[in-house]
Amino acid sequence: MDVRIGLVSDTYAPQVNGVTTVVQRIATLLRAEGHDATVVAPRYPYPTRGESRRDPDPDELRIPSVALPVYPDIRLALPHFRDIARFFDAARPDVVHVHTEGALGLAGRRYALQRQLPLVTTFHTNFPQYSRHYGVGLLEPLVWRWLQWFHRPAQLTFTPGEGVRDELVRRGIGRAAVWGRGVDTQFFHPARRDASWRRWLAGGENTPIVLHVGRLAREKNLDVLIDAWLLAHETLGERALFVVAGEGPLARRIEARLPFVRLLGFLPRHDLAKIYASADLCVFPSHTETCGLVALEAMASGIPVIAADAGGFRESVRSGVSGMLVAPHDPRAYADAVTTLIQDAPQRLAFGAAAREHVLTRDVARENVELLELYSALAGLTERRTSPCAA
Numbered sequence: 001m002d003v004r005i006g007l008v009s010d011t012y013a014p015q016v017n018g019v020t021t022v023v024q025r026i027a028t029l030l031r032a033e034g035h036d037a038t039v040v041a042p043r044y045p046y047p048t049r050g051e052s053r054r055d056p057d058p059d060e061l062r063i064p065s066v067a068l069p070v071y072p073d074i075r076l077a078l079p080h081f082r083d084i085a086r087f088f089d090a091a092r093p094d095v096v097h098v099h100t101e102g103a104l105g106l107a108g109r110r111y112a113l114q115r116q117l118p119l120v121t122t123f124h125t126n127f128p129q130y131s132r133h134y135g136v137g138l139l140e141p142l143v144w145r146w147l148q149w150f151h152r153p154a155q156l157t158f159t160p161g162e163g164v165r166d167e168l169v170r171r172g173i174g175r176a177a178v179w180g181r182g183v184d185t186q187f188f189h190p191a192r193r194d195a196s197w198r199r200w201l202a203g204g205e206n207t208p209i210v211l212h213v214g215r216l217a218r219e220k221n222l223d224v225l226i227d228a229w230l231l232a233h234e235t236l237g238e239r240a241l242f243v244v245a246g247e248g249p250l251a252r253r254i255e256a257r258l259p260f261v262r263l264l265g266f267l268p269r270h271d272l273a274k275i276y277a278s279a280d281l282c283v284f285p286s287h288t289e290t291c292g293l294v295a296l297e298a299m300a301s302g303i304p305v306i307a308a309d310a311g312g313f314r315e316s317v318r319s320g321v322s323g324m325l326v327a328p329h330d331p332r333a334y335a336d337a338v339t340t341l342i343q344d345a346p347q348r349l350a351f352g353a354a355a356r357e358h359v360l361t362r363d364v365a366r367e368n369v370e371l372l373e374l375y376s377a378l379a380g381l382t383e384r385r386t387s388p389c390a391a
Contacts, residue, residue, distance in 0.1 A: 003372075003379040004036040006093030008084075008108030010077065010100040012041030016269065017215060018293045019124045022180050023099050029368050035375075038091040040084055040104055042077040061087040063104060079107040088115075094379035095120060101150050113153060118378040121151045122180060123159040123168060126288045126311070148172050155378060160291030161312040179371065181312070182364035183296040190302030190356060192277035201262060201278070202241040208342050209241050211279035211303075213272065213294050214286070216248030221285040221308065221328060226257045228285070228334035232342075233260055235335070240342045245275060276301035281341050281348060287311055287328035299323070300359040304351030306337045316362075322355035 009023045023039070030037035036059075043062035056062070061084065065075035084107045088096070096112035097120040098105045105121075112119040151157045151173045159165050160181035168176035198205045210232070214220055229242050244254060245264045255263055267275065276282070282298040287310035289295075295305045295316050305323035307313040319325040324341070326333035341348045 001376060001379070002035055003030075003095065003375050004038075004091060004093045005030055005375055006038050006040070006088050006091060006096045006108065006111075008040045008096065008098045008100070008104055010042060010102035010104045011075070012039065014044060015075075016266070016272075018291065019099055021293060022122070022124070025184075025364065026097070026371065029371070030375075033372060035372075036091065036093075038088070038093065040087065040108060042075040042104070044075060059091075077102075077104055079103045079110075081107050081110065084108070085111055085114075093117065095375055097122070098154075099124060101147060105150070109150065109153070119154045120374075120378070121154040121157045123147070123151065123157055123164065123173075123176070124180075124290060126164065126290055144171060151176075156374065160293070161289075161315055163311065163315065164290045179367060181291045181293070181296065181316075181362060182367035183293065183300050183359055183362055185300045185360055185363045188273050188276060188297045188300035190277055190352075192274050192301065194274050194278050197274055197278045201243060207239070207241050208280040208345075208348075209243055209278065210338055210342070211243050211245065211275065211282045211298075212284065213245045213276070213282065213298070214284065216244070216246050216250040216254065218250065219286070219288055220248075220250075221287055222250050222254065224329055224331050224334065225283065225285045226254060227331035228283070228338070229258055229261065231331060231335035232338040233258075235339050236342055240338075243275070243279065245272065273297075273301065276303055279303055281306060281323075281338070281352075283334060283338060284308065284313065285328065285334060289313060292316055296359055296362060299355035302352045302356045304341060304348055304355055306334060306341070316358075318354070318358065322351055322358050 007023055007027060009019060011017060011019050013020055013024060027037040027039055039060045041062060042065035063077040063080050065077040068074040068076055088111055095118045096108055098108040099122045109119060148171055154175060157168060157173050157176045158179040159168060159176055162178055165176045165178050195205050202209060212225060242260060243262045245267050247266050276298050281304050284292060284295055284307040287308040289311040291312040295307055295313055298305055299322060305317050307317050307325055308328035309325035310328045317323040317325055324337040326337055
């Protein structure tokens with residue numbers, strides 16, 4: 001049967017991050033399969049990087065937002081409960097799926113509970129760990145209490161990692177399930193390797209490229225990346241090019257500390273797929289990832305990954321087979337891993353091939369089928385609740 005799903009997120013296109021990627025993927029999937037998907041998300045200023053001004057989408061409600069002063073890429077929106085209720089009342093969703101625990105997520109949660117609709121939530125971001133990075137670790141217990149309260153009414157709480165799923169269950173969020181760690185292995189593909197990009201970046205096709213992709217923020221453990229790349233560059237010199245793709249408050253710090261690094265800033269999704277495939281290895285030092293979707297995208301592109309031995313990376317990277325896992329706070333361990341793989345091209349290529357083979361088991365197709373089946377089952381609950389016979 002056709003289903004109508006209301007999606008709510010405090011971050012959405014044109015921003016590029018793991019949450020946005022998953023929400024867009026769900027909306028696209030639903031519409032492609034003949035279902036209805038309506039989205040509540042922040043409104044962003046236009047024109048925006050990689051995004052031209054466009055006509056309003058009748059299936060989206062964009063709520064005015066303002067930039068977070070210390071981190072302008074993050075937008076804050078007020079809940080606008082009445083506007084959201086009117087929008088969803090007109091769309092008549094069978095299920096409400098809330099992807100973030102912010103103000104808009106709170107409004108979506110409230111709507112579902114007030115209308116007695118099935119509520120699905122997703123735990124994308126490990127905010128309790130983030131609190132330590134921003135010097136407010138004492139608030140971690142309060143953050144957990146908020147998250148427990150927020151997710152407890154949900155029929156399902158998705159999270160992309162098995163370790164995080166187990167942690168949620170342990171903390172009383174008992175309907176947690178693993179979903180959302182699929183990757184589009186046709187879009188992120190080794191065939192996107194581009195010799196012209198390599199020449200533009202490195203001045204030649206044969207210089208190995210060491211890449212980091214992601215939000216340039218403190219919670220991504222970037223001080224360790226900086227120290228590691230300084231050490232690696234001391235050893236490798238001009239035998240490798242170091243490249244960073246992404247934006248965030250630490251961009252200037254990286255530029256100042258690592259003058260040899262090419263900073264590319266924001267890249268549209270298509271260019272991101274091209275640069276993954278055109279690199280030779282990727283480094284991800286964050287130890288707070290619930291999934292580490294960037295690592296899966298790199299692996300799908302046939303690139304080995306050096307990552308923190310923590311969080312979701314442990315479930316994606318087979319150390320010594322498809323990449324290397326190292327102690328999260330040890331710059332020397334990252335530097336040694338980078339140096340080893342740059343100097344050993346056969347091992348690097350073998351790791352890349354194994355990475356691609358592994359990620360083929362994480363293709364989005366299987367997860368998409370699972371999600372549609374779950375939505376249909378939950379929509380059936382709504383149908384029974386509102387049918388004349390049920391009354």
